[in-house]
Amino acid sequence: MTDSSTHIHRRACHLCEAICGIEIHTRNDEIVAIKGDKDDPLSQGFICPKAVALQDIHQDPDRLRQPMRRTANGWQPIGWEEAIALAADRLVAVQARHGDDAVAIYAGNPSIHSLGIWMYSSLTTRALNSRNRFSATSVDQLPHHMVGLLMYHHWLRVPVMDLDRTQWVMMLGANPVASNGSVMTAPNMPGRLKALRQRGGKLIVVDPRRTETAELASTYLPIEPGKDIYLLLAMLNHLFSSGQIDLGRFSGRVAGLDILDEQLQPFTPALAEAHTGISADQVRTLADELASTPRAAVYGRMGVSTQAYGTLCQWAIQLLNLLTNHLDVEGGLMLPNPAIDTAGPGTNPQTFNRYQSRVRGLPEFAGEFPAATMAEEMLTPGEGQVRALVTIAGNPVLSTPNGGQLDDALAGLDFMVAVDFYLNETTRHADLILPPVSPLERDNYDLVFHALGVHNMARWSPAVYEKSDGERHDWQIFGALGNAIRERKQQPTKTLVPPAEMVDAMLQFGGKGLSLEALQAQPSGIDLGPHVPRMAALFSAEQPLMLAPEPMLDGLARLPVQPQPAAGLRLIGRRHIRSNNSWMHNYHRLVKGKARDHLLVHPNDLADLGIADDSWVEVRSRTGKVLAQVQASQEMARGVVSLPHGYGHDREGIRLNIASRQLGASVNDLTDDQLLDSISGNAAVNGVLVSLHKVSEAAVDDRKRKAVS
Ligand SMILES: Nc1nc2c(c(=O)[nH]1)N[C@H]1C(S)=C(S)[C@@H](COP(=O)(O)OP(=O)(O)OC[C@H]3O[C@@H](n4cnc5c(=O)[nH]c(N)nc54)[C@H](O)[C@@H]3O)O[C@H]1N2
Numbered sequence: 001m002t003d004s005s006t007h008i009h010r011r012a013c014h015l016c017e018a019i020c021g022i023e024i025h026t027r028n029d030e031i032v033a034i035k036g037d038k039d040d041p042l043s044q045g046f047i048c049p050k051a052v053a054l055q056d057i058h059q060d061p062d063r064l065r066q067p068m069r070r071t072a073n074g075w076q077p078i079g080w081e082e083a084i085a086l087a088a089d090r091l092v093a094v095q096a097r098h099g100d101d102a103v104a105i106y107a108g109n110p111s112i113h114s115l116g117i118w119m120y121s122s123l124t125t126r127a128l129n130s131r132n133r134f135s136a137t138s139v140d141q142l143p144h145h146m147v148g149l150l151m152y153h154h155w156l157r158v159p160v161m162d163l164d165r166t167q168w169v170m171m172l173g174a175n176p177v178a179s180n181g182s183v184m185t186a187p188n189m190p191g192r193l194k195a196l197r198q199r200g201g202k203l204i205v206v207d208p209r210r211t212e213t214a215e216l217a218s219t220y221l222p223i224e225p226g227k228d229i230y231l232l233l234a235m236l237n238h239l240f241s242s243g244q245i246d247l248g249r250f251s252g253r254v255a256g257l258d259i260l261d262e263q264l265q266p267f268t269p270a271l272a273e274a275h276t277g278i279s280a281d282q283v284r285t286l287a288d289e290l291a292s293t294p295r296a297a298v299y300g301r302m303g304v305s306t307q308a309y310g311t312l313c314q315w316a317i318q319l320l321n322l323l324t325n326h327l328d329v330e331g332g333l334m335l336p337n338p339a340i341d342t343a344g345p346g347t348n349p350q351t352f353n354r355y356q357s358r359v360r361g362l363p364e365f366a367g368e369f370p371a372a373t374m375a376e377e378m379l380t381p382g383e384g385q386v387r388a389l390v391t392i393a394g395n396p397v398l399s400t401p402n403g404g405q406l407d408d409a410l411a412g413l414d415f416m417v418a419v420d421f422y423l424n425e426t427t428r429h430a431d432l433i434l435p436p437v438s439p440l441e442r443d444n445y446d447l448v449f450h451a452l453g454v455h456n457m458a459r460w461s462p463a464v465y466e467k468s469d470g471e472r473h474d475w476q477i478f479g480a481l482g483n484a485i486r487e488r489k490q491q492p493t494k495t496l497v498p499p500a501e502m503v504d505a506m507l508q509f510g511g512k513g514l515s516l517e518a519l520q521a522q523p524s525g526i527d528l529g530p531h532v533p534r535m536a537a538l539f540s541a542e543q544p545l546m547l548a549p550e551p552m553l554d555g556l557a558r559l560p561v562q563p564q565p566a567a568g569l570r571l572i573g574r575r576h577i578r579s580n581n582s583w584m585h586n587y588h589r590l591v592k593g594k595a596r597d598h599l600l601v602h603p604n605d606l607a608d609l610g611i612a613d614d615s616w617v618e619v620r621s622r623t624g625k626v627l628a629q630v631q632a633s634q635e636m637a638r639g640v641v642s643l644p645h646g647y648g649h650d651r652e653g654i655r656l657n658i659a660s661r662q663l664g665a666s667v668n669d670l671t672d673d674q675l676l677d678s679i680s681g682n683a684a685v686n687g688v689l690v691s692l693h694k695v696s697e698a699a700v701d702d703r704k705r706k707a708v709s
């Protein structure tokens with residue numbers, strides 16, 4: 001019931017890719033309820049527990065509300081003008097002395113969920129003009145962009161599973177029941193996958209862990225981490241050898257079919273069986289079913305991107321769809337047609353390997369280097385050494401490989417500024433923290449995830465609360481800092497166009513007859529219809545789709561053919577529905593209940609090691625060691641152990657009262673900055689070799705004491 005003093009604010013929850021429609025009910029400016037918006041064309045009332053936490057983020061006493069400067073007497077608040085001037089002075093001074101590349105920039109995951117960061121952070125980064133730019137992309141979906149650029153001529157051209165109309169899905173390295181989908185905007189993944197099964201469709205899940213998603217599958221195939229590539233290539237090999245290649249409407253628009261056929265010769269179903277334990281018959285059956293089911297799709301995410309063969313896997317996945325006539329086809333993979341289209345006609349200039357990183361010679365992609373090389377760029381002396389850092393909505397100490405090394409590297413910087421509203425494991429190293437408003441105090445339009453939707457729609461999210469005079473939006477911070485840097489470099493400053501105006505202009509340019517006003521008139525969002533084929537038309541004999549780009553063929557040539565025996569325990573990650581990367585452990589409602597940070601180990605592996613269930617162990621890798629409590633789990637494949645990422649809140653000097661009571665360790669203290677997908681430089685945070693060791697009770701008590709103090 002709505003009484004006269006209850007207001008319902010309709011917007012989207014922009015915390016993850018699902019962008020669920022929500023209703024925020026307020027009375028006398030207090031939030032009294034957060035519910036799913038049943039009229040949202042895509043989420044239809046679905047929300048997960050994190051939507052409710054939007055209120056907790058807004059009200060969190062630990063959330064910073066004014067700029068903070070580190071002084072000899074600890075952190076002190078300072079005014080915005082003084083803060084912006086200080087940041088610009090120090091950054092420009094470092095660049096004047098050591099060159100533009102001496103200032104690095106790291107942008108984290110919320111950057112893509114916030115219009116204010118996505119559209120405006122370039123005001124600061126362009127003013128800095130440094131080649132040392134990094135982001136969470138290279139601990140995540142970089143292979144998808146590589147494949148987009150090299151096969152489809154545009155790094156943002158990432159076709160999406162037409163999930164609601166498909167009958168057969170093979171899913172590798174993804175657990176959308178916990179993550180709510182990734183590189184695929186599809187709220188209520190559990191409901192959508194159940195609907196697939198109910199309409200008689202098949203779901204095949206390939207994962208080293210029998211996940212929540214695997215529970216919904218018709219077939220679950222356990223696999224050793226990093227071995228998927230042999231399965232995928234063998235399916236392709238079988239399609240060629242059995243004459244099942246069907247290019248559909250791409251016929252005459254592709255290049256490289258013959259060379260592909262030739263290069264795939266060694267990768268037979270028998271070889272896949274030797275590598276993966278999945279029988280050659282099963283491999284052939286999977287390929288036959290894919291080829292013979294009109295509405296079918298192969299989808300792979302984190303588990304097959306952040307591993308040694310990430311780019312090869314994503315390439316092979318595109319090929320499987322494409323060569324069986326499931327690309328640009330209903331129920332297969334399709335290119336969304338959002339109101340603001342970032343990947344429409346046209347090509348991208350070459351944005352791969354134009355230049356290389358200083359220390360390890362890793363390739364640039366779209367103007368960024370792999371995040372795994374950031375620490376060594378700070379720690380290795382010489383010309384071009386990184387001496388200052390700007391972080392934008394990122395927590396790389398917990399989220400990039402060998403976070404412990406980065407932690408040390410940040411401590412040695414000359415200057416660091418963080419645009420972030422928490423004093424956390426990364427920002428504790430800053431000299432200055434510039435906090436933006438809370439997510440409920442800003443308007444938003446999702447420029448990224450409507451372009452990855454399983455259905456076309458558009459939705460405007462108006463702020464629920466007006467910010468106070470003393471607060472700044474992300475976009476205002478980047479505008480002000482960028483201009484302050486430009487002034488000091490004696491360059492012309494930029495005029496700031498506010499986000500709402502910018503979105504209005506882009507909508508009107510988008511050619512779909514939309515405007516901001518039209519979106520505001522339909523606060524639950526506008527349905528723009530199911531996907532229609534539009535991808536094949538982007539290619540021709542003169543500008544063909546590239547089936548076999550050079551870097552992929554080179555990668556294939558380097559792929560070991562002979563199976564090697566498993567060397568020891570392999571560590572992988574996992575996600576939980578009540579958590580989001582590293583920054584949502586500070587809310588009672590999300591962290592309550594039983595701990596979710598255990599190291600999952602198969603009971604037989606525990607027995608072999610003589611380690612008791614529930615006991616604490618030290619987990620060691622090449623890069624570090626952490627304490628973790630084990631949990632025997634039949635979900636795990638033999639020889640594989642799992643630890644969620646985003647914990648490790650026991651570091652000194654953070655201000656996260658609830659999170660710092662969590663006992664979980666940072667998995668990225670174990671992952672390795674030297675383990676990369678060799679083609680893209682994406683971090684291989686999955687499949688890391690670890691060993692388990694018994695620990696004394698005293699060590700465990702020590703850790704627990706730290707958490708309650
Ligand atoms: N081992 C392992 N490592 C992983 C992963 C894994 O599966 N395993 N996953 C990887 C993936 S997929 C990702 S995306 C990365 C994430 O890596 P990061 O993006 O580096 O880390 P987050 O935990 O998302 O941290 C987000 C930061 O942004 C701040 N923030 C939140 N909202 C806003 C805002 O609106 N404005 C500003 N200015 N700041 C904001 C938060 O306070 C927090 O400090 O981690 C990666 N790391």
Ligand SMILES: Nc1nc2c(c(=O)[nH]1)N[C@H]1C(S)=C(S)[C@@H](COP(=O)(O)OP(=O)(O)OC[C@H]3O[C@@H](n4cnc5c(=O)[nH]c(N)nc54)[C@H](O)[C@@H]3O)O[C@H]1N2
Nearest residue numbers: 173174175179182225226301302303576577579580581686
């Ligand atoms: N609740 C929640 N939701 C989230 C996030 C979160 O932290 N919490 N993070 C958001 C972000 S930034 C992202 S990028 C998405 C990620 O969304 P997903 O891609 O669905 O990520 P995960 O849940 O980590 O699933 C990865 C799966 O890969 C498996 N895996 C590991 N190694 C291998 C391998 O070598 N082969 C195969 N086949 N599988 C492997 C793991 O067991 C795991 O089940 O989730 C988003 N949504």
Ligand code: SF4
Nearest residue numbers: 013016019020048051
């Ligand atoms: S799945 Fe949860 S966190 Fe993601 S948008 Fe929906 S409500 Fe928000």
Ligand SMILES: [Mo]
Nearest residue numbers: 109136140141
């Ligand atoms: Mo991510």
